[in-house]
Amino acid sequence: MDKLNxxxxxxxxxxxxxxxxxxxxxRGYSCLGFDVARDRTERLANWLNRPELRPTAARGTLESYAxxxxxxxxxxxxxxxxxxxxxxxxxxxxxxxxxxxVEVTDSDGNxxxxxxxxxxxxxxxxxxxxxxxxxxxxxxxxxPFRTVRVVS
Numbered sequence: 001m002d003k004l005n006x007x008x009x010x011x012x013x014x015x016x017x018x019x020x021x022x023x024x025x026x027r028g029y030s031c032l033g034f035d036v037a038r039d040r041t042e043r044l045a046n047w048l049n050r051p052e053l054r055p056t057a058a059r060g061t062l063e064s065y066a067x068x069x070x071x072x073x074x075x076x077x078x079x080x081x082x083x084x085x086x087x088x089x090x091x092x093x094x095x096x097x098x099x100x101x102v103e104v105t106d107s108d109g110n111x112x113x114x115x116x117x118x119x120x121x122x123x124x125x126x127x128x129x130x131x132x133x134x135x136x137x138x139x140x141x142x143x144p145f146r147t148v149r150v151v152s
């Protein structure tokens with residue numbers, strides 16, 4: 001299998017270089033790392049308490065991408081049924097610090113400050129906001145953090 005056709009019309013292929021799934025939709029595309037997909041599949045299966053959703057296919061195969069989408073679909077359906085949100089993409093060290101300004105030293109030793117935000121939807125992630133007035137920001141990166149300190 002050299003490509004995977006998605007129900008929404010997208011097509012998944014493997015990148016010629018790097019460890020990436022390439023997902024194309026019409027004129028655009030997105031990429032997802034092999035390890036990110038596998039790790040998220042495992043965390044979703046654990047959160048759902050559904051061992052049958054744990055990854056079994058070889059890393060970086062289209063079969064492993066199909067496992068990823070099955071776990072994502074199952075989690076989305078669970079959240080729709082309960083009205084809840086899935087916490088697996090939140091950064092544990094930042095839980096409870098939403099709205100606060102923090103200084104972190106990340107796993108690479110880089111120190112930075114940001115306002116902690118949280119995205120919307122059934123699978124939220126923490127966001128790095130420039131300040132309280134920011135309407136958006138990037139997903140938090142560099143975790144687990146060496147240090148996290150609330151600053152004023």
